[in-house]
Amino acid sequence: KHIRCDMMVRPISSRYAAAEAVSIRYAGRDGSWYGTSAAIRNGAYRRSQVRVKYSEGTEVAVNGNHRENLVLKIRGVDVVLPPNGWLAVTGDGQALSFSGLMHGKRAEYGVSSDNLYSERDGKCSFTRETRPVADVMKEILAAQTKPGRRISEENEDPAYDTAFAV
Numbered sequence: 001k002h003i004r005c006d007m008m009v010r011p012i013s014s015r016y017a018a019a020e021a022v023s024i025r026y027a028g029r030d031g032s033w034y035g036t037s038a039a040i041r042n043g044a045y046r047r048s049q050v051r052v053k054y055s056e057g058t059e060v061a062v063n064g065n066h067r068e069n070l071v072l073k074i075r076g077v078d079v080v081l082p083p084n085g086w087l088a089v090t091g092d093g094q095a096l097s098f099s100g101l102m103h104g105k106r107a108e109y110g111v112s113s114d115n116l117y118s119e120r121d122g123k124c125s126f127t128r129e130t131r132p133v134a135d136v137m138k139e140i141l142a143a144q145t146k147p148g149r150r151i152s153e154e155n156e157d158p159a160y161d162t163a164f165a166v
Contacts, residue, residue, distance in 0.1 A: 011095035011112035012058065012088040019054035026050050027070060057091015077141060082106075094133055102143035111136045 026039035027049035039045040048064030051072065063070035063081035070081040079087055085100035095112040108119040116127050116136065 009097060009110070011110050011115070012060075012090060012097045015090040015092075015095060016054040016056055016058040019056040019058065021052050022055050023053040024050065025052075027072070054091070058088065059091075060086065060088040062086040077137075079141065089137070096133060096137055098140050100140075102140060107140070107143075109136065109140060 024036050025033040026036070026044040027047055028034050028039070028042065028044040029047065033051070034042065034044045036045070047068075049062070049068075049070045050064070051059065051061040051074075053059050059074055061070065061072060061074060061079065061081060063083060063085045066083050068083070070085070072079055072081070074087065074089065080100065081087060082101050086097070087100065088097040090096070096109070097111075098107070098109045100107065102120065105120065109116070111133050113133060
């Protein structure tokens with residue numbers, strides 16, 4: 001399990017380890033995103049659905065909710081995170097980490113510009129990656145189950161509207 005965690009997190013953490021969190025938002029039951037103070041006041045933090053943007057551009061979205069999917073848009077792309085799922089994408093788009101559903105089954109990826117770690121159907125794989133990270137991201141997102149509604153971006157930080165070429 002230690003190797004799995006390392007392969008999932010290293011491509012991302014090495015990019016933003018020294019960066020500052022510039023935006024932390026919690027998903028509310030009403031479909032809006034709330035900053036930390038508002039989320040504490042209205043209880044949205046209890047849903048355990050959060051996204052963080054770092055000063056160097058990395059975005060991390062985590063669904064710690066044990067019952068509900070988190071459907072959101074990251075860099076212009078709709079993403080479905082099942083309970084205990086997450087997606088992290090570096091600011092330069094050269095690395096991502098994903099734990100979620102593909103074709104209805106749990107899948108995990110750790111991708112950088114030179115390595116690809118995946119775990120699907122209980123099988124682990126580590127290879128040298130030759131495809132652009134954006135192509136792997138397309139494959140992951142195309143295979144997602146799309147239930148639920150997307151959290152509104154009405155109350156969203158404009159920084160989340162950055163384009164992501166996939």
